[in-house]
Amino acid sequence: MPFSSKPTEPIRQLLAGIRAFRARYYDRRPENMRQLVTEGQHPEVLLIGCSDSRVDPALLTMAEPGELFVVRNVANLVPPYQPDGSYHGTSAAIEYAVKSLKVSEIIVLGHAQCGGIQGLIRLRTGQKAEDDFVSPWVSIAASALDPYVGPEGSEQEKFDAERLQHTPAIIERAAVRASVENLMTFPFVREGVEAGTLHIHGWWFDLENGEMWAIHPETRMFQPVE
Template structure:
């Protein structure tokens, strides 16, 4: 059996955190949680973030329970609309947030030092990968590399990839922009954006400085958020 009778230190810390959460929200502020139970969730924001343990959307934004509908995946990617009957976890979350919860804001949140984006850069340079799922997944953002990296496996691609591994922020941001563009391939997203009932935002968080950058709608370029 894969279960242990004695919890490890990481599990004990998590259990302590659950007890603290229960004390804060169920004992000191029971009305707010009771409302979420009886009335259901009504978040206004869908946040698509990375699975990276250093960039937790709720911690980063100081959001309260019920304020964010969050989907996290490797490299915070949104695939294009592709209703082919296969398993599409991120697309399902987008559909549920927009159609069922009727969120008014969608944020794609990227970040510095993203391992998924570094892996994408290595793939473009022709480095082989032995993983089963990560490489096909991050290839969703392959087009984000086109302005910055040569053809796959070429000498130029290897030289460009070596340079970008040192300063990958430009690709991390380009991947966020690609995901924003992919969101617009979902008919129910585009319909609401064009109707003015849904806004899409592209954000990038600098782990080193703590600064948040966002896409300027007018220029389509990232700039620091004041």
């Protein structure tokens, strides 16, 4: 059997956290959780975030249970609409949030020091991929590098990509824009946006300074959130 007979220290800490969660939400405020059970969830926000352990959307936004519908993946990417019968976890979450839960807001949340984006940049320097899933996945955002690097296969491309390894925030934010654009390839998302019932936001979290940046709706540039 692959299960450990004795919980390790990380597991003990998580179990202690679960007990604290139960005390806070089930013992002291049982009416809130009871309502979520009997009436179901009705979040207004779909948040597409990164799997990075340092950027937990619920902790970052101080959201309460039932407020966020969250899907997390490597580098907080949205693939283009591709209903081909394959496995599409992120696309399934988007479809469920928009069509079933009727969310009114979608946030794509990127962050500084993203390992997935660093991997994407390394691929553009010509480094060989040594994984089965991560590299094909992050290639979804390959177009985010195009405005900043030379023609594919050129020495200029390699030079520019190596330079970007020292300033990855440019590509992290560009990848958020690419995901926002990919959201609009989903017919039901585009319909909601055009009808004014659905709003899309691109955010980027500065991990070092704790500042949130957002795409300005008019300039389409990232700026700090006041």
